[in-house]
Amino acid sequence: MTPFAALDYYEPWWAQLAKSLVIFAVVLQMVPIVLMMERKLLGRMQARYGPNRVGPFGMVQPVADILKLLAKERSRPESSVGPLYALAPAISILTAVAALAIIPFGNVVDVFGTDVGLYGIDVEIGILYLFAFGAIAFYGLVLGGWASGSKYSFLGAMRAAAQLISYEVAMGLSLLGVIFTAGTLSLVEIVEAQRGMWYCVPQFAGFAIFVIAGFAETNRTPFDLPEADAELVQGYMTEYGASRFALYYFAEYMNMIVISAIAATLFLGGWLLPFGLDPPAWVHPFVVLAKIFGFLFLFIWVRGTLPRLRYDQLMSFGWKVLLPLATLNALVTAILVVTT
Amino acid sequence: MRTYDDDVVEVVRGPQPGGAGGVYRAFGETLRGLKTTFARILEGPVTVQYPEEKVPVYPRFRGRHKLHRFEDTGLEKCVGCSLCAAACPADCIRVVAAENTPEHRISAGERYAAVYEINMSRCIFCGYCEVACPFDAITMGHDYELSDYSRRDLVFTKEMLLAEPLERTPLRAEGE
Numbered sequence: 001m002t003p004f005a006a007l008d009y010y011e012p013w014w015a016q017l018a019k020s021l022v023i024f025a026v027v028l029q030m031v032p033i034v035l036m037m038e039r040k041l042l043g044r045m046q047a048r049y050g051p052n053r054v055g056p057f058g059m060v061q062p063v064a065d066i067l068k069l070l071a072k073e074r075s076r077p078e079s080s081v082g083p084l085y086a087l088a089p090a091i092s093i094l095t096a097v098a099a100l101a102i103i104p105f106g107n108v109v110d111v112f113g114t115d116v117g118l119y120g121i122d123v124e125i126g127i128l129y130l131f132a133f134g135a136i137a138f139y140g141l142v143l144g145g146w147a148s149g150s151k152y153s154f155l156g157a158m159r160a161a162a163q164l165i166s167y168e169v170a171m172g173l174s175l176l177g178v179i180f181t182a183g184t185l186s187l188v189e190i191v192e193a194q195r196g197m198w199y200c201v202p203q204f205a206g207f208a209i210f211v212i213a214g215f216a217e218t219n220r221t222p223f224d225l226p227e228a229d230a231e232l233v234q235g236y237m238t239e240y241g242a243s244r245f246a247l248y249y250f251a252e253y254m255n256m257i258v259i260s261a262i263a264a265t266l267f268l269g270g271w272l273l274p275f276g277l278d279p280p281a282w283v284h285p286f287v288v289l290a291k292i293f294g295f296l297f298l299f300i301w302v303r304g305t306l307p308r309l310r311y312d313q314l315m316s317f318g319w320k321v322l323l324p325l326a327t328l329n330a331l332v333t334a335i336l337v338v339t340t
Numbered sequence: 341m342r343t344y345d346d347d348v349v350e351v352v353r354g355p356q357p358g359g360a361g362g363v364y365r366a367f368g369e370t371l372r373g374l375k376t377t378f379a380r381i382l383e384g385p386v387t388v389q390y391p392e393e394k395v396p397v398y399p400r401f402r403g404r405h406k407l408h409r410f411e412d413t414g415l416e417k418c419v420g421c422s423l424c425a426a427a428c429p430a431d432c433i434r435v436v437a438a439e440n441t442p443e444h445r446i447s448a449g450e451r452y453a454a455v456y457e458i459n460m461s462r463c464i465f466c467g468y469c470e471v472a473c474p475f476d477a478i479t480m481g482h483d484y485e486l487s488d489y490s491r492r493d494l495v496f497t498k499e500m501l502l503a504e505p506l507e508r509t510p511l512r513a514e515g516e
Contacts, residue, residue, distance in 0.1 A: 045377040048387045305373040 015116045020101075023120055027100055030292075031253045032062035036299045037293075045304035067251075072242035079149030080239065088147060089240065089247035094138030095133040096254035102126050103261040104188045106271045106284030118271075118285055119188065126187040127175055130262060131168070134217065138164045140251065141219075141226065145236030156235020159311070160226035162218065166318040167216035167223070173326035174209035177333035178266050191270030198269040205329040207267045209322055211298070214259040218320070219252065220299055222306035225314060260295030264288060396512035402465045403509065404410040405458055407501040416502070417477035418456060419449030427472035432462035449475075456498035461491050470516060482509045 036051075036059060043050025052058035076085050106118030123129050138161065145157020179185060182193040190199075199209045216223035227235040234338065237248045264270060268291050271284035280288070309317070345435050388395055397403065408417045420437030438454035446452040467480050483505055 041381065044381040044385065047385050049385045049389075050398055121407065301374060301377060305377045306370065 013064065019116060019118070020120055023100060023105070024097070025104075027254075027257060028097075028329075030257055032066070034253050034257065034296055035062040035065070037296065038303070041297070041300045042304050045301075056094045066246060069108075069246040070243050074242045074244065077149055077239050081147040081149065083237060084143050084147035085239075086244070088140050088142075088144030089183055089244045090250070091143065092137060092251035093247045093254065095137035095140065096251045096258060099130055099133045099258045100254075100261075102129055102187055103258070103288075104265060104270055106281055106289045107188060107192070109281040109284075117188070118281075122186055122188045124184075124186050126190070127179065127266075128184045128185060130258075131172060133197040134164075134168060137251075137255070140248075141236050144240065144248070148236070148239035150239050152232045152234075152238045153236050156226045156238065159232075160236055163216055163219075163223065163225060163314060166315060167213040167322070170209055170322035170326045171213035171217060173323070173330050174206040174213060174332035176326075177203045177206040180330070180333050180337045187270075189263055189266050189270065194269040194272055195283065198267065198272070198274070200267040203329070203333070205325060206333075207263075209326045209329065210263060211265065213322060214263060215299070215302065216314075218255040218259055218299075220256065220308050223314060224308055225311060230308075254324075256296060256299055257292060260292045260299070261288070263295050264291035305330055370510065394510055395509040397482050397484070398512050401482050401484075402467045402470075404460070404481045404483040404486060405463075405469070405496070405501055406479055406481045407456065407498065408477055408479065409502065413448070415445065416447040416452060417475045417505060418453045418473075419447050419475060420451045420453035421457075421474065423472045423474065424469035424478055427468040429466060429468060430462045430464045432459040433457070433461075433469060437482075453498060456501065458495065458496045458501065460486050460496055461494040481505055482507075482511060486498070486510060 022027065038060075039061070050058065051061040051297075054060045054064050076082065101120030102123055104117075104119040104122070108117045141160040141164070142157045145153040145155075146158065149152075178199050181199065182190045184193070215221075216234075219226050226232075227237070232238070234314060237245060240248055256328060270291075271287045273287060274308040358516050409415060410417060421436055422435045422437065425431075425433040425435050434455060434457045436455035437451045440446060440450060440452050466478070469478050473497055478501075486494070
């Protein structure tokens, strides 16, 4: 049995290579766009412009920021643990990018006479793959915080660990309803199962829980306790600078994009459009991208609105509200699926 | 016997935190917050893009000083009396007076200001010099863009103060 036996169609090697390059390039280009979008939108929400000096409408600002970070000297604290300190941001970015591989941007289409699926790979254990990488991602934060040898970093890392563990449970349970209803773990098949009815309608509770837990998983406001700029001076990334900080920053936005993409895939019907619209296959990736950007707007909107939770509020909300709700949702869905 | 029934004020309180009412309140308040921030997007920014746009100043704005001449004769109004220097709380005006002679007449009075310097790095723009001047020779202008590269350049001499200032600051129109 070959490693690619899970693929239920034949793809030549050049198609595999080309599509992974395209997905990689397109989604990585989204990070500066999201950076810009966030700063612009936050500015507008605070009745100001946001960056508008570099290039037309300030559009080149993220490029300038990234170049500045890459040009800076790399340094590390004397108390840090060298190899782990260097490794941690790499783990963060690796897991964020790896999760991209299974996001479907469309079904199998005909490209130059060969059938090519518009996704990196359609693994049969799709959602488990995501959670596996989500679990590794948390090493990036914890190792980075611990290896920095700074108390702020360590506190941030501890918070990150507690928060990610708490909310990953609720997140996993919230997806159970979708998996029960679709009867599969493959993201492509889950999207196909949403033809006629997106899962955000029957699984609205799961959807809400997933989005809230998604905010927590990506360390975004109102759950940005691991970074908590006011009290922990950026938490686990306090001691990071230059390109390593850029990696962490990049990973944070990649995680946002990945969570948005998963939400769009599992609950908003992926590349499907409502009202019986059935566009040609080349439109599908743009539909997915539009849905992703809708979610990213929600991320930014919430960041501009809500204050950071207190630590005990975060924990009690995760364990006493989200987890029981997610369990109940999974239970009710299971009963409904079995009885009907 | 007096009753206090009329004085009782009914206090309407929202639901307490916790329980179904608290969840409802938290949810409602969250939505209200989201509505508020979204409304700000639609409203647009209030920023004034400073170097390109400037907030117009009021006519009585106290900016950089100006020295004046008589319009008909072209003679300086300042007679070097040093009342402005005496009135200056920041002690930033230096005046050295000299006698006018018939062949070398600079001001309308007996004496004129041979040296008239204002140190803008010390000036507090209180306008007392303007008030103290008996001939309206010094007034406060509208220019507030006074930054420079060295302190030495911030000592304005008589020639600089007499020169027609650059009109770089918009004046607020009537009723604006």
